[in-house]
Amino acid sequence: MKRILEINIGLVYLFLYVPILAVVVFSFNSGEQISVWQGFTLSWYAKLFENAALWRAVRNSLMVAGIATCIATVIGTTAALAIERHRFRFRTALVRSLYLPIIIPDIVLAIALLAFYVQVRIPLGLITVIIAHGVFNIAYVTIVVRARLQGYDSTLEEAARDLGANEWQTFWRVTLPLIAPGIIGGALLAFTLSIDDFVITFFTAGVGYTTLSVHIYSLLKFGITPEINAISTMLLANSIVFILLFLWFQGKSTTTERQDAR
Amino acid sequence: MRRNYHLLILLFPVVFWLVCFFLLPLVSVFIYSFIERGTYGGVRWHFTLENYQRLFDGLYLGILWRSVSTALVCTAVCLLLGYPFAYYLARYRPKHRSILLLLVVVPFWTNFLIRTYAWILILRTEGLMNSLLGGVFPNWSPLELLNTPLAVQIGLVYGYLPFMILPLYAALEQLDMSLLEAAQDLGASPRHAFWHVTVPLSLPGILAGSMLVFIPTVGAFLTPDLLGGGKVSYIGNVIERQFKTARDWPFGSALSFMLMGIVLVGTVLYFRALQGSESES
Numbered sequence: 001m002k003r004i005l006e007i008n009i010g011l012v013y014l015f016l017y018v019p020i021l022a023v024v025v026f027s028f029n030s031g032e033q034i035s036v037w038q039g040f041t042l043s044w045y046a047k048l049f050e051n052a053a054l055w056r057a058v059r060n061s062l063m064v065a066g067i068a069t070c071i072a073t074v075i076g077t078t079a080a081l082a083i084e085r086h087r088f089r090f091r092t093a094l095v096r097s098l099y100l101p102i103i104i105p106d107i108v109l110a111i112a113l114l115a116f117y118v119q120v121r122i123p124l125g126l127i128t129v130i131i132a133h134g135v136f137n138i139a140y141v142t143i144v145v146r147a148r149l150q151g152y153d154s155t156l157e158e159a160a161r162d163l164g165a166n167e168w169q170t171f172w173r174v175t176l177p178l179i180a181p182g183i184i185g186g187a188l189l190a191f192t193l194s195i196d197d198f199v200i201t202f203f204t205a206g207v208g209y210t211t212l213s214v215h216i217y218s219l220l221k222f223g224i225t226p227e228i229n230a231i232s233t234m235l236l237a238n239s240i241v242f243i244l245l246f247l248w249f250q251g252k253s254t255t256t257e258r259q260d261a262r
Numbered sequence: 263m264r265r266n267y268h269l270l271i272l273l274f275p276v277v278f279w280l281v282c283f284f285l286l287p288l289v290s291v292f293i294y295s296f297i298e299r300g301t302y303g304g305v306r307w308h309f310t311l312e313n314y315q316r317l318f319d320g321l322y323l324g325i326l327w328r329s330v331s332t333a334l335v336c337t338a339v340c341l342l343l344g345y346p347f348a349y350y351l352a353r354y355r356p357k358h359r360s361i362l363l364l365l366v367v368v369p370f371w372t373n374f375l376i377r378t379y380a381w382i383l384i385l386r387t388e389g390l391m392n393s394l395l396g397g398v399f400p401n402w403s404p405l406e407l408l409n410t411p412l413a414v415q416i417g418l419v420y421g422y423l424p425f426m427i428l429p430l431y432a433a434l435e436q437l438d439m440s441l442l443e444a445a446q447d448l449g450a451s452p453r454h455a456f457w458h459v460t461v462p463l464s465l466p467g468i469l470a471g472s473m474l475v476f477i478p479t480v481g482a483f484l485t486p487d488l489l490g491g492g493k494v495s496y497i498g499n500v501i502e503r504q505f506k507t508a509r510d511w512p513f514g515s516a517l518s519f520m521l522m523g524i525v526l527v528g529t530v531l532y533f534r535a536l537q538g539s540e541s542e543s
Contacts, residue, residue: 004346005346005350006350008343008346008350009346009347009350009351011343012343012423013365015343015420015423016365016366016369016420016423017365019377019380019381019384019420020369020372020376020377022380022383022384022390023376023379023380023383026383034383035384035386035389035393036388036393074275075276075279076276078271078275078276079272079273079275079276082272082273086269086272088269088273094276097280098276098280100284101284103525103526103529104525105478105480105481105498105521105525106481106483107483107498107501107502107518107521108501108518108521109284109287111291111501111515111518112287112288112290113283113287115290115291115294115511115515116283116286116287116290119290131283132283134279134283135280135284138276138280167268192371195373196373196375198374198375198484199483213375216373216375216379220379220382220488228379229383232376235373235376236372236373236376239368239371239372239373240368242371243364243368243371
């Protein structure tokens with residue numbers, strides 16, 4: 001029985017990593033074919049740095065993800081505070097409707113926004129993509145920050161108020177430092193989701209505006225070259241850096257908690 | 263009064279964003295689904311039910327069935343691969359466990375396009391799979407693996423397996439081992455204890471994982487588009503075509519509402535099942 005479990009573990013890891021490793025290995029392949037090994041080269045990486053269209057797409061992606069993350073982090077945090085620290089009439093309705101952008105399929109959210117933009121005559125481009133990313137990012141940030149707010153009780157805030165702090169001081173000196181790891185975690189998640197998003201950007205960007213995901217998609221659809229292997233490897237390296245960053249922040253927050261407990 | 267004022271400031275941005283950029287767009291698709299298509303790809307403001315009647319066309323019912331059955335198969339395969347995996351991981355030495363878990367999370371944080379592309383590299387006629395099989399069997403004639411339903415199925419399992427493993431792991435890790443010991447002390451065989459103690463207690467994880475896999479796969483657009491090569495249609499691709507190339511927005515809207523209906527039915531079933539499992543234990 002244990003044997004079968006071990007074989008299954010091995011197979012799942014192989015299944016998860018062989019495709020990714022294949023891409024990394026073939027990014028150093030000198031042939032023109034994407035999957036026939038010819039010899040070692042770094043020329044695809046050199047080409048990548050000269051590719052102006054690619055860097056424009058990267059810049060657009062960073063801009064969309066950066067702005068959408070900032071907006072979503074602020075709005076998601078305020079929403080989480082309202083939900084966790086206040087009682088109001090449509091609270092359950094709000095909680096439920098914040099899950100909806102995550103539950104409904106990407107493509108439905110994408111075409112709904114497209115239809116809406118066309119109906120109210122907002123020209124497609126940077127702004128429409130940011131608005132669209134805001135919708136799902138707010139939902140994710142709210143969930144992450146709410147989880148953090150649930151993690152400690154509001155007695156600390158009450159204590160601060162009893163000791164004479166006003167609401168504003170309580171928020172800046174007590175609440176915000178305590179939920180900061182949640183906010184940062186939510187922001188990192190939102191940023192990653194924004195950078196990775198393809199479907200929603202594809203529909204809401206219009207023809208002229210290209211993000212990295214849309215650029216990669218058109219490469220995949222209209223002519224795969226080995227350069228795509230190099231782009232993929234760079235992105236992979238990026239996501240690993242991001243995970244380590246995320247874990248580092250989480251590790252930091254747990255160690256401060258431990259210190260607090262002492 | 264002052265507290266109300268605070269609450270208003272906290273609530274205004276989120277409510278504004280949800281109403282303007284989520285609720286109104288859904289309403290606008292809903293309206294689109296009841297109007298006629300215009301001659302040059304536009305729309306005519308004329309009420310009709312035709313878009314919904316067309317859904318019951320044999321062609322679209324077939325596509326719908328393919329999407330739903332592919333998503334169900336994907337969920338089942340992910341569960342079969344993921345359950346033993348999560349089970350083993352949850353019992354692994356805590357020291358190395360976090361590294362093993364991290365290795366599951368890495369693909370989850372990696373660009374979905376890249377992960378789908380990796381399978382093009384493997385499955386194409388000159389790809390790694392055919393080279394490998396050609397190396398093992400000298401007389402191997404390369405198979406057409408890409409642009410098939412099988413390629414789409416593999417791509418979907420690959421894309422969503424971490425979504426199954428993570429909630430399963432969370433459920434199995436919390437499992438109280440003393441309950442299993444108690445069952446065995448009372449004479450249950452390991453097999454019996456597994457099916458009557460472990461599985462029911464991890465049911466919330468099974469349900470959450472199944473939801474997280476089923477929902478995105480039933481409406482998947484990218485995987486069928488890249489690995490199916492547009493040769494096999496799934497509901498996500500048909501919706502995309504109505505909006506991008508066929509320019510039949512009203513029909514595309516009706517299709518979207520049907521897809522949303524399927525997903526919402528799935529969600530309601532999930533919460534029913536979850537309540538059932540909670541009241542049992």
